[in-house]
Amino acid sequence: MINTKKIIIVDDHKIVRDGIRAMLLCNKSFSVVGDLASGKELFQQLNSLTPDIVILDIGMPEMNGVEITGKLNREYPAVKVLILSANASEDWIVSAIKAGAVGFLPKECSSGELIKALRHISRGENYYGESIASIIYRSYVNILRDKESPKRTEELTERESDVLKAFSEGLSFKEIADKLCISPRTVESHKINILNKLELKNTIEMVKYAIKNGIIDL
Amino acid sequence: MINTKKIIIVDDHKIVRDGIRAMLLCNKSFSVVGDLASGKELFQQLNSLTPDIVILDIGMPEMNGVEITGKLNREYPAVKVLILSANASEDWIVSAIKAGAVGFLPKECSSGELIKALRHISRGENYYGESIASIIYRSYVNILRDKESPKRTEELTERESDVLKAFSEGLSFKEIADKLCISPRTVESHKINILNKLELKNTIEMVKYAIKNGIIDL
């Protein structure tokens, strides 16, 4: 094989990294040039490792997969991103695609499918996995039907993120106010905005959203 | 090697299962006779696969690793259990050991450590991993100092579990009352008991507890 593609794996669990590494060991088209535990490490080593493809766990503490994908796409547009996700929710798929991922697989996928995805990606194609594809299709149909329904992925402002994070840590209005040095009423305003934007109905759904989207760790 | 140990891997992510499989492929002391996605499948196939060791992910929907361990220990005491956990909290370690796990590793462990653990376990020894060992030591010291502090792992009653589950779904007192056909005040009583038992300070911590312990899925 003339053109071996260089791959970096980013996942906070070493066992997953080793696992993927082991899967690709027998395959001559791909060579794993690094496996890292966080986005921070990735950006530190990106220039020296010069990967073609980055395999990215979406659910990581600190910087989540979507954020990393966005930054990669802005600063290193030649690097392709394949996202791995524990639970393939529509939200995450949409965010990942928006951020520039060219592949998306559930962690339930087989090693065969992983290699298939990598092949497609190295040919410059997209690959989204069968189970993902059906979710994308459904989402697409929804968009066509409702004209404009992709409100779900509306972005939170910086401040709203702070508030969301604080709520998810179990703080009360007053505690959040103190922490962020604003009035409790302002915290309330932010919260209402968050709930409206994300179409959630209460604090608990908000916390679950935050966990799902890697905004806080458990 | 005369005595090859038979291993089953249980994890809800195929990629992790395949990864561990791949890691053990080169090792003649251990052969993976099955990899399964849930406790249910495990108990269906246990009699035909007759494993020596079960590698168990602690964080799974439906039946979590601790429950599976307990059931295994009661019904198949010859089968050794090695727990893998994403986040190695004291609570989980304590629960796992109580339930009868003879090994406990964080998912951040290396493949080398995994094999080391399996070697110890097949010799009939316990193995808890370096990072785990320090947590165990600290917990042990606490128990010695406080005479009796392991209140943390106190069990919830059936009804309390129902209430916890309902709260975690984002229902209010009134909604839970309707759902369980009891008075809102009773729901309140249950909730207070839950918070006290688990030493949590509010609903949000409760929800996070429920997610962490696999009582609800995200």
Add this chain to the structure above:
DNA sequence: GATGAAGTAGGTGAAATCCCGTATTTGGTT
């Protein structure tokens, strides 16, 4: 048959949150 745990239910007052608003300042865009 006493004891205790689990499940049920309620009282009361305080605290927190929700839900409807309005208003000012700041920073960026056109």
Add this chain to the structure above:
DNA sequence: AACCAAATACGGGATTTCACCTACTTCATC
């Protein structure tokens, strides 16, 4: 310069939840 979105802040009343109790019933266990 005009405009808009974001962030900040507040009001008032309704509703919900919290905290700390008491109390009854059932059921198993000793």
